[in-house]
Amino acid sequence: MSQKQSEMITVRGxxxxxxxxxxxxxxxxxxxxxxxxxxxxxxxxxxxxxxxxAPAMLFSYSEFCLRQRGNMYxxxxxxxxxxxxxxxxxxxxxxxxxYMAEVLxxxxxxxxxxxxxxxxxxxxxxxxSEGKRKTGLLKAIFELxxxxxxxxxxxxxxxxxxxxxxxxxMYFLIDEGIMYCGxxxxxxxxxxxxxxxxxxxxxxxxxxxxxFEKLFLFDLKNESLEILCGLAExxxxxxxxxxxxxxxxxxxxx
Ligand SMILES: [Zn+2]
Numbered sequence: 001m002s003q004k005q006s007e008m009i010t011v012r013g014x015x016x017x018x019x020x021x022x023x024x025x026x027x028x029x030x031x032x033x034x035x036x037x038x039x040x041x042x043x044x045x046x047x048x049x050x051x052x053x054a055p056a057m058l059f060s061y062s063e064f065c066l067r068q069r070g071n072m073y074x075x076x077x078x079x080x081x082x083x084x085x086x087x088x089x090x091x092x093x094x095x096x097x098x099y100m101a102e103v104l105x106x107x108x109x110x111x112x113x114x115x116x117x118x119x120x121x122x123x124x125x126x127x128x129s130e131g132k133r134k135t136g137l138l139k140a141i142f143e144l145x146x147x148x149x150x151x152x153x154x155x156x157x158x159x160x161x162x163x164x165x166x167x168x169x170m171y172f173l174i175d176e177g178i179m180y181c182g183x184x185x186x187x188x189x190x191x192x193x194x195x196x197x198x199x200x201x202x203x204x205x206x207x208x209x210x211x212f213e214k215l216f217l218f219d220l221k222n223e224s225l226e227i228l229c230g231l232a233e234x235x236x237x238x239x240x241x242x243x244x245x246x247x248x249x250x251x252x253x254x
Pocket of ligand 1: 159160161162163164180181182183184185
């Protein structure tokens with residue numbers, strides 16, 4: 001984006017986090033398709049009569065007309081499109097939204113990736129606000145599909161050694177992003193591997209490879225879901241090579 005002073009841009013964005021200042025302003029982290037996460041200063045956010053408050057509310061999806069000064073954006077005008085405010089009434093949903101914001105803030109999104117990631121996150125916000133899907137499942141879908149969309153697709157087509165498509169037990173190697181079947185896998189203290197059943201492998205392939213329209217149309221039983229959740233979280237943190245503060249928060253409240 002141009003560093004030219006006071007250039008105006010119009011973007012659609014989802015408010016994922018907010019921080020209040022000592023004064024009357026607040027800062028919001030907004031996911032946009034074009035620029036990934038951007039930080040916007042909302043003037044007079046504590047005043048009840050402040051302009052542009054509804055579109056800048058937490059978990060609002062809005063169209064923002066912004067001015068840039070230095071690295072900071074300021075709202076010139078904004079129009080709300082959809083609010084997912086009910087997400088903030090459930091602490092684990094709130095924590096998941098904060099975690100998504102932190103993960104996204106470390107990712108540079110291209111325009112095409114930005115569209116897909118925005119669609120993914122908006123859908124997750126929709127399901128969180130409806131409260132009809134398990135938060136853990138939505139978190140795993142976010143982690144795995146986000147990795148697939150941003151260039152971290154693991155090789156989950158078949159066993160890396162013998163090319164068998166599936167077996168009662170497959171082993172997913174977290175750091176390498178590959179799989180071995182039960183016959184080809186040899187346990188080693190140096191290799192982080194997760195044993196996955198047919199059901200978990202099926203869910204893993206579905207999340208990473210299915211058309212977006214079908215992405216949320218599946219479910220997993222408790223034990224399998226737990227394994228999938230562990231795999232998704234380990235894979236994302238290992239591949240991105242960092243710990244996320246908000247992940248600790250999510251775990252403390254789930
Ligand atoms: Zn094999």
